[in-house]
Amino acid sequence: xxxxxxSWYFDFISPFSYLQWxxxxxxxxxxxxxxxxxxxxxxxxxAVLDARGQKGPAEIPGKREFTYRHVLWLARQAGVTxxxxxxxxxxxxxxxxxxxxxxxxxxAVDSIFDWLWTQGRAGDSVxxxxxxxxxxxxxxxxxxxxxxxxxxxxxxxxxxxxGVYGVPTLAVDGELFWGNDAFDFAMAAxxxxxxxxxxxxxxxxxxxxxxQRRR
Numbered sequence: 419x420x421x422x423x424x425s426w427y428f429d430f431i432s433p434f435s436y437l438q439w440x441x442x443x444x445x446x447x448x449x450x451x452x453x454x455x456x457x458x459x460x461x462x463x464x465a466v467l468d469a470r471g472q473k474g475p476a477e478i479p480g481k482r483e484f485t486y487r488h489v490l491w492l493a494r495q496a497g498v499t500x501x502x503x504x505x506x507x508x509x510x511x512x513x514x515x516x517x518x519x520x521x522x523x524x525x526a527v528d529s530i531f532d533w534l535w536t537q538g539r540a541g542d543s544v545x546x547x548x549x550x551x552x553x554x555x556x557x558x559x560x561x562x563x564x565x566x567x568x569x570x571x572x573x574x575x576x577x578x579x580x581g582v583y584g585v586p587t588l589a590v591d592g593e594l595f596w597g598n599d600a601f602d603f604a605m606a607a608x609x610x611x612x613x614x615x616x617x618x619x620x621x622x623x624x625x626x627x628x629x630q631r632r633r
Contacts, residue, residue, distance in 0.1 A: 422608055424449065424456045425589040427577045429463035430517070431510040433489040433500065435586040436535040438598040439527070440498050442588070445605075446524050458522045460514045461574040463585050469578045476507045492598070501538030508542040511570075512561060516547055518569045519560035526554055 426442060428435040446456045467474055475485040486502065493500035513530050520526035533539050533550050540546040544558050551558060560566060577587070581594055588595045588604045593614060595604035607613045 422591045422611075423589075424591075424608070425459055426456055427459045427461050427573075427580075427582050427585060427587040427589065429461055429510055429585045430513040430530055430534055430541060431463055431507055432585045433486075433493075433502070433535060434598040436500065436531050437489065437493060437496065437498060438586045438588075438601055439531050440496070441598075441601050443524070443528070450524070458517075458524065458527050459573050459577065460517045460522065460527075460570065461577045461582070461585065462511070462514065462570065465574045466578060466582060466584070470583050472583070474507065499536050501536065503534050503538055503542075504540050505542070508540070510541065512544050512547055513541040514570055515561040515566045516551060516554070516556060518566050518573075519556045519563070520554045529554060 424445075428439070430436075442456070446458075449456050463474065476482045486506075490500055490502075513534065517526055517530055529550060530541065533547070534541045541550075544551075544561055548558070551561075580589065580592075582589075582596075584596045586596075586598065588601070590604055590608050591611070593607060595601070595607070603613075613619070
């Protein structure tokens with residue numbers, strides 16, 4: 419039986435990506451063991467928002483504060499250490515490029531998340547990541563390489579073309595499951611594709627748009 423293709427779209431800027439990573443890691447290890455790894459796909463969340471004409475939670479006063487408190491509460495409920503970096507939102511390009519330059523291995527992704535969200539350290543510049551680059555054996559020039567930048571652009575373009583509108587998003591055989599709170603839903607669909615195929619699931623997927631927001 420062919421294993422179901424899995425891709426995980428994420429951005430290190432997202433604390434919800436960090437939380438979902440903690441839940442995803444066992445599955446990543448399991449899939450690696452059978453030679454069918456989960457594709458770890460770092461993308462630029464800001465570019466996805468621009469493509470969809472949306473604002474991020476941190477760009478909306480009130481929602482920003484609520485989101486930070488909520489994700490911190492969720493982490494504590496899950497027993498996950500979470501410490502925000504010195505500033506947020508921050509420019510994640512250096513962190514994303516470091517992941518790509520390190521091969522997007524689970525070890526590299528885990529190390530970068532740990533640096534930013536467990537230790538609460540800055541990741542908004544090459545200089546801030548120097549100790550981590552040394553630990554991952556990635557030279558600074560690799561982050562500025564044309565191939566690294568092109569790979570990140572290609573990842574982001576792929577995500578937009580696939581319909582991704584937020585992070586984290588887990589793609590299960592092409593079906594998108596957005597957000598940390600959708601992880602159990604994604605796992606249910608992974609183990610039983612019929613979850614998405616019953617009559618009511620099909621009906622709500624095709625519902626017409628009703629009342630429009632007044633301008």
